[in-house]
Amino acid sequence: MPQSSISNKLNSNDNQLYSKIIEYPYLILLNLGFVHHDYNDQFLNDKKAHLPRLTKSTVNYYKLITVTKNFTSDGIRVNCMKVKQLNINPKIRIFSEDFYVYFLSL
Template sequence: NQLSSIVEYPHLIALRLGLSHTDYYEQFLNNTRTHLPRLTQLKVNYTRLTFVTENFTRDATRLNCTNVKQLLIREQLVHSEDFYIYFPVVTSFCTPEINKIKKFQY
């Protein structure tokens, strides 16, 4: 039996996982491994996020997502009810299409 402890990052507010391997998603989002009490910005690959969170139904990864206010993604989303339970305080999303539009609105 290996003893493991939960690693806490009390000052981490932004996490960019992007195209990282799903093991990193698991390591940082699973609250039995890592505690991210101040995480407010998360950059992810939507496919990998849905895999690790089991389509936003997995309790072990929910806690570290509850304070995220800004979700940075590359894919277009169709939000499920479970998605909003996972990210109850999200106020902004950012996709490449949105960035392109903003660049041309000077």
């Protein structure tokens, strides 16, 4: 059984291609430490991906700031809430208060 399902449909009203949310029901570890920032958005944005069991992640802090719009974008928060172990590159020790709103389990 595949771990993800995606369905692309052509909207007949405006002929634009749109994607449904991709679900990764068994993904518990996600390494986004050295990827293009578009992948951060693709996996962390709840309008694009559903990660119900994600508990460990590696991210680049500066790309995370960009994707979350300085931790103000609600669409990213949902997939980050259950993360219990977060590795951040580069190592940063002091985070904004909004950072902890995203990562409630830290």
